[in-house]
Amino acid sequence: MIFLICLISACLANAQQVPEKFFSSPMSIPLQVTAGFGEIRPNHFHSGIDFSTQGKNQAVLAAAEGYVSRIKVSQSGYGNAIYINHPNGLTTVYGHLAEFNDTINQYVSTIQQQSREYELDVLPDPLDFPVSRQQFIGWSGNSGSSTAHHLHFEIRDQGFENVLNPLLFGYAEKDDFAPEINAVSIFPMDDYGRVNNLKTNLNLPLVVNKKTKKKGISPKIKMPIVSGWVGFGFQGGDVIGKLRSKTGIYKIQLLVDSTEVFQARFDEFSFDETRSVNAYQDYPERLKTRRKIQRCVVPDNPMIGIYKKQLDRGYYYFSEDSIYTITYVLSDLNNNQTRFSIRVRGKKPDWEITPTQVSSSYIPVLPGLAQTISLPDFQAEFQEETLFDTARIKLISHPSSFSPWIELGSKYIPVNQAVRLRFKPSNVPDSLQAKLVVAQKNGTNLRGLKTNRAEDWLEAETFEFGDFQVVADTVSPSVKVIPAFIRKKRKKIPLKQTASGRIRVQISDKLSGISSMQAYLDGNWILLEPGLSDGEWTYKFPDELSEGDHPFRIEARDGVGNTRVFELLLPKP
Numbered sequence: 001m002i003f004l005i006c007l008i009s010a011c012l013a014n015a016q017q018v019p020e021k022f023f024s025s026p027m028s029i030p031l032q033v034t035a036g037f038g039e040i041r042p043n044h045f046h047s048g049i050d051f052s053t054q055g056k057n058q059a060v061l062a063a064a065e066g067y068v069s070r071i072k073v074s075q076s077g078y079g080n081a082i083y084i085n086h087p088n089g090l091t092t093v094y095g096h097l098a099e100f101n102d103t104i105n106q107y108v109s110t111i112q113q114q115s116r117e118y119e120l121d122v123l124p125d126p127l128d129f130p131v132s133r134q135q136f137i138g139w140s141g142n143s144g145s146s147t148a149h150h151l152h153f154e155i156r157d158q159g160f161e162n163v164l165n166p167l168l169f170g171y172a173e174k175d176d177f178a179p180e181i182n183a184v185s186i187f188p189m190d191d192y193g194r195v196n197n198l199k200t201n202l203n204l205p206l207v208v209n210k211k212t213k214k215k216g217i218s219p220k221i222k223m224p225i226v227s228g229w230v231g232f233g234f235q236g237g238d239v240i241g242k243l244r245s246k247t248g249i250y251k252i253q254l255l256v257d258s259t260e261v262f263q264a265r266f267d268e269f270s271f272d273e274t275r276s277v278n279a280y281q282d283y284p285e286r287l288k289t290r291r292k293i294q295r296c297v298v299p300d301n302p303m304i305g306i307y308k309k310q311l312d313r314g315y316y317y318f319s320e321d322s323i324y325t326i327t328y329v330l331s332d333l334n335n336n337q338t339r340f341s342i343r344v345r346g347k348k349p350d351w352e353i354t355p356t357q358v359s360s361s362y363i364p365v366l367p368g369l370a371q372t373i374s375l376p377d378f379q380a381e382f383q384e385e386t387l388f389d390t391a392r393i394k395l396i397s398h399p400s401s402f403s404p405w406i407e408l409g410s411k412y413i414p415v416n417q418a419v420r421l422r423f424k425p426s427n428v429p430d431s432l433q434a435k436l437v438v439a440q441k442n443g444t445n446l447r448g449l450k451t452n453r454a455e456d457w458l459e460a461e462t463f464e465f466g467d468f469q470v471v472a473d474t475v476s477p478s479v480k481v482i483p484a485f486i487r488k489k490r491k492k493i494p495l496k497q498t499a500s501g502r503i504r505v506q507i508s509d510k511l512s513g514i515s516s517m518q519a520y521l522d523g524n525w526i527l528l529e530p531g532l533s534d535g536e537w538t539y540k541f542p543d544e545l546s547e548g549d550h551p552f553r554i555e556a557r558d559g560v561g562n563t564r565v566f567e568l569l570l571p572k573p
Helices: 002-014 102-115 271-280 283-289 430-435
Strands: 033-035 049-052 059-061 066-073 080-085 090-100 120-122 136-140 150-157 162-164 180-188 202-208 215-217 225-240 245-247 251-256 259-265 268-270 307-310 316-318 323-331 337-346 362-365 371-375 378-382 391-398 405-408 419-423 436-442 445-448 452-454 457-462 466-472 478-482 502-508 514-521 524-526 536-540 548-558 563-572
Touching: 066 090, 066 102, 080 136, 090 102, 102 120, 180 215, 180 323, 180 337, 225 323, 268 271, 271 283, 362 371, 371 391, 378 391, 405 419, 419 466, 430 436, 436 457, 457 466, 478 563, 502 514, 502 548, 514 536
Parallel strands: 033 245, 225 337
Antiparallel strands: 033 049, 049 150, 059 136, 066 080, 066 120, 080 090, 090 136, 090 150, 150 162, 162 268, 180 202, 180 225, 202 215, 225 245, 225 316, 251 259, 251 323, 259 307, 323 337, 362 391, 371 378, 378 419, 391 405, 405 466, 419 457, 436 445, 436 466, 452 457, 478 502, 502 536, 514 524, 514 548, 548 563
């Protein structure tokens, strides 16, 4: 076993062949990959691979012997998920399941009934659920944060909780399609870098030459001029398998003339550092245009797992009046490769370098350093791993009801670890003391953050910069029956008018969020299950339900104690 662990580690470090036969197929149908490892997703890298289930619930099988080490049930994320520890020090994860096998289903149902909670995250004893290779463990589905039926499959290192690329373990499908590059980007890396004598990014879409059938920059565009510290990026991707599903690129290299200055390879990465996707891509451009521009530069606070080689963090200092060749080399796991080159004209910097004039309302915050910036009655606490790069944080206070309204930073600055916000409210009536919530402003809309009280301070965490203030939440949660044509004043809904013997409800709260929710039928507690959208819950009536009126009741409580009681009579003819 020790040998196997060492072999896998060595293989990952050297991008060599990983033992392909240790893990078997997690399904009985032919495997077709629909999403690859390391794809750019909102605020995270895709940490596994997705397999097609042909639009159906398919039997899911243990990829190797081991034991069930974790069972998770959630309305979001992986939904219903099983984690299996294997004797080689690796863990496989099976996400978005429709349901578990009968034994695990019974185990989960018992815990839910005891806790009166739908969501759970439990760590069974290793002896509770041993599994053999190819043992049936559940059915694939569409639970959690999923938009279609599929199986999400991961391989993790038990020791470091790193996620490993499953395609290295024999799950890669053969293909003859090389990665594609669709646009290149050039950007100044500091106050002294220039692109075409400007301090702004230059994005150049590629066009196909009608004669040569090759991609290149439009001949109408002059050769870019670069000066000082400059970085490069690109738009592109790959396709995988028979379905030609769009996916990320396994290996990326950047060369300036013949010198390799940057290399990234998606063998593995730390699950805890997956938000580094916002430093890997051009985050402001993603927010503004939704374009995924991958940066061939390493941030100040990098995700070590994917960055394999860099010279001066991938930047290049252009100080000579000369022509340089910039080459992108994009490779997949089947040794298909795309090389694409552009030429740029270097220019010796001829401007006077002076310190940047920064307004006093902007405060420099450094990555790798715990730091607190504050005003009267407000503090923003940064941890060592909060930022990827040095940032100038705007901090402006405006008068407001219970606390200052704070402008903090720019939404275009990516955050790795949450910023802790601390407000000291004042002039709060006694009736509202327990109702206060830290909220983020977006125009006239407010989005409440999970808020805790620490003596005289209110504390909340945010992964986004923006505008924040303290508000009072005095509105009870909303509970509505779906479909909307059932009017509020109607107190009876015949069961035959519910969909397939089910009732669907929407439960929401605008500010402090739903902290607890309980449902009852005929005075007995019942388990609601998540529906198709956020805040939607469903209940399927048992077949043995007797004729007559059946009281249906929901009690919903928000984060500051506001409660909504919703009641209906459900007559069964």
